[in-house]
Amino acid sequence: MEDQIKFFLLEPTIQKTLVIIVCLVIIWLVIKAIQRNLFTKIKDSDNRYRAKKFSSFFGYILTILMLTIVFSDQLGGLTVALGVAGAGIAFAMQEIIASFAGWVAIMFGGFYKIGDRVQLGGIKGDVMDIGVIRTTIMETGQWVDGDLYNGRIVLIANSFVFKEPVFNYSGDFPFLWDEIKIPIQYGSDYDLAKEILEQAGKDVAGDLSQLSLEKWKTLQNKYRLEEAQTDPMVSLIANDNWVEYTLRYIVNYKKRRITKTALFTQILKKVEATNGHVKFASATFQLVETPDFKVKITKDEQ
Structure with a gap:
């Protein structure tokens, strides 16, 4: 034993x-x-x-x-065989190798991190996990309006960071510029309309102006960027149908839909309170009737 x-x-x-x-x-x-x-x-x-x-x-x-x-x-006698096999495997697994290289680039290159909202490979959503081969994303949009989750989890190969642009909505600057357009009838009080929009922008989105400006200055220290306008701003143009006002403001990348709802709600109430001094414009169509025709019938002489 x-x-x-x-x-x-x-x-x-x-x-x-x-x-x-x-x-x-x-x-x-x-x-x-x-x-x-x-x-x-x-x-x-x-x-x-x-x-x-x-x-x-x-x-x-x-x-x-x-x-x-x-x-x-x-392994001594298998060196040549392993070399040939390795070349074949490398060719067959080039996508996996590219995905692994993409993982290294993501982890050390700062493309995005867990929790960031990105658009990668044509898919937009929040990053749930970064694997060695694939990135897991909780998708937003598609059949759901706005930036809300649709419930679909998407696995995207890391190699896409080398093939397509990577859009990061929440990287070093976690804010977005957004805008809404308001059509106002000709003959309205234009100064009052502008004042209503400016006040709505300050009340709803004005608290982010200073915070986003500080983040922007941090970006300026890191990259070569110009000064940015972070306060709500109103501009207008006149076209054939109405005067179009544009309210531009800064917003958190996750609150675009909520912010627009709050802005439109306040603007609607303020415009209605002007008692007709400011009126919304809408597309109108005028149907032109066919003019009356007079027909005179004469009898032939016998």
Whole structure:
């Protein structure tokens, strides 16, 4: 019995298997301990998420290296075959390799992070997870108006960061400029109409002017940008049908729909309170009737 145990333990395959098991246990115990005791102290959730992802990926790399070292004596005669096979695999898995490169670019290039609202690969939504191969997005829009969730979860290959533009609605500047257009009839009190729109912009969206200006100045320190108008602004043009006022304002990227509702509600009430001094314009059509025809019939003389 003792001889069988010694023979079993001295078997090269058994020894390598035991080494692999012990090394795997040590590698992942160390990584989990680091994640539990060190990474949990990172206050920023985005940096903590990236650190955990990178440590897990590093664990996989160590596992592959360990397997390569343990079985290195059996790989000598397979070098050429592995090289040819590797070239074929690389060609067949070029999309996966590009997605992995995209993951590296996302994690260290600052394309976007968890919680950002982005448009990637033609899909707009909030980033739920950034995997090694795919990014998971909770989609907004499509058959739902505005920037509301439609309930559809979309997986997008990370390789799209190299193929198409990445639109980030909430990166270094988590605000958007938005505007509404109001048609006013000719003959209205134009100054009063402008005053109503300006006041509505200040009441509803004016509190973000100073905060967004500070964020913009931070961007100016990082990039080469001009000064930006963050206060609500009203402009107008006159066309063939009416005077069109445009209210431009700053808004949080998640509150465009709510802000528009509040603005239109206040503007409607204020215009109605002017007792006709300011009137909304609408498209009108005038139907022109066919003029009357007089027909005179004469009898031929006999």
